[in-house]
Amino acid sequence: MATYIIIAIIAYLIGSVNFSIIISKKMAGFDVREKGSGNAGTTNMLRSVGKKAAAITLICDVLKGVVSILIAIIIGNIIKNLDKELLLQIAGIAVVIGHTFPIFFGFKGGKGVATSLGVLLMSNWQIGLICLVFGVVLIALTRMVSLGSCGAAILFPVLTLFINQHYTVLTEGKNGNVYFIYSVILAVIVLYNHRTNIKRILSGTENKLSFKK
Secondary structure, eight states: OHHHHHHHHHHHHHHTOOHHHHHHHHHHSSOGGGSTTOOOSHHHHHHHTOHHHHHHHHHHHHHHHHHHHHHHHHHHHHSSSOOHHHHHHHHHHHHHHHHHSOGGGTTOOOOSHHHHHHHHHHHBHHHHHHHHHHHHHHHHHHOOHHHHHHHHHHHHHHHHTTOOSOBSSOOTTOOGGGGHHHHHHHHHHHHHHTHHHHHHHHHTOOOOOOTTO
């Protein structure tokens, strides 16, 4: 039990390192949460600080998910008699929660999409890529990042019901269904973080990206 708790704490602390806040202060001299949508994430960085800052933020946020899952996998291989799938899932959920509610920045962080992408790719690269492509296509068609993010989040649990291959951790005799509850929790976190965006999407007032800029 102690190992699971330690992994949760480590992943949460990794998630709590909010690069959009750090980078915006360093490159632009202000906290990105004070501008635009007030969200500490890639999209607001793009609108408030610029493409370079947004790209760096995106990469760093994805890596938070990657590193957290990698640590869980390594620990799971070192310490015997652990539920490796559960260990990975705890790390994945904790790092996204840390990104959303960062202890280092007053518990006001981002929406967890980029970090969730890192978690997805490390959990199952096939599912991660499918969700990524699906999300990007939705964004390209609608110019709404929020819609693409929510669509990809919803697709994740659905795919775990049908895909049983390419899981980074999957004990013999188990199938992708062991990741279903995990995927639902991650999807719920992302959808909850986009609740105001969802309201604007339904009312037709959601902000759209301009590909001309």
